[in-house]
Amino acid sequence: MLVNYILGGAILLKNAIESLSDDKVIELYGCLLDVLRKRKIIRTNNLVGEIGERKALDYYNKCPSLPNLQTVSVGAKNVDAINNNNERYSIKATTTKGTSVFNGLNDKGSKLPQEQLFEYVVIVVLNKDLSLKAMYELNWGNFLSLKKWNNSKRTWYLTVTEELKSRAETLYEMVRA
Known part of the structure; x- marks a missing residue:
């Protein structure tokens, strides 16, 4: 049940991202990098x-x-x-x-x-x-x-x-x- 919920959420998220303008997708990428850095998943932009x-x-x-x-x-x-x-x-x-x-x-x-x-x-x-x-x-x-x-x-x-x-x-x- 949880797996279906998570996968369903990922599909919804992907659909929402695909509906954004190019500029908004680029902004979202920057936000994602910020979150990854705050969580110490990444240390640079690579x-x-x-x-x-x-x-x-x-x-x-x-x-x-x-x-x-x-x-x-x-x-x-x-x-x-x-x-x-x-x-x-x-x-x-x-x-x-x-x-x-x-x-x-x-x-x-x-x-x-x-x-x-x-x-x-x-x-x-x-x-x-x-x-x-x-x-x-x-x-x-x-x-x-x-x-x-x-x-x-x-x-x-x-x-x-x-x-x-x-x-x-x-x-x-x-x-x-």
Whole structure:
């Protein structure tokens, strides 16, 4: 009964939002960001990234076989969380196959040794409704060998490919019905 009520409410809410003007929908988005910040669900305006970080932290901290993670301060370079052993995690969330960029890495073709910026990267793949679709963990070595260069941004990113999936630890994958 409660589930039907909640789902019915969500449908009513969606219908109400769809009836709003474009300007009102944009205002509503701003209000939603404010509520999410007040509830400490997000810390910045990067909604997909913040939801992905939250889902990764929740998953790690609820799964007994994984280390507990805690967030680092907003603005920390290249690192989003650390575990109890101070191992650093970069968390990237996406609703597509490509991650956001990894700043602070040497340029393509650089002869300089690459400083290790984190121990692990966690890729959180979200469905369009921001529910969890998949979560993968790569160690630093696998990250270095799989990263791809973005010429226009002059930085690196990852693409969720079959090769990445085969080399990553699959933490979660949504089962298709």
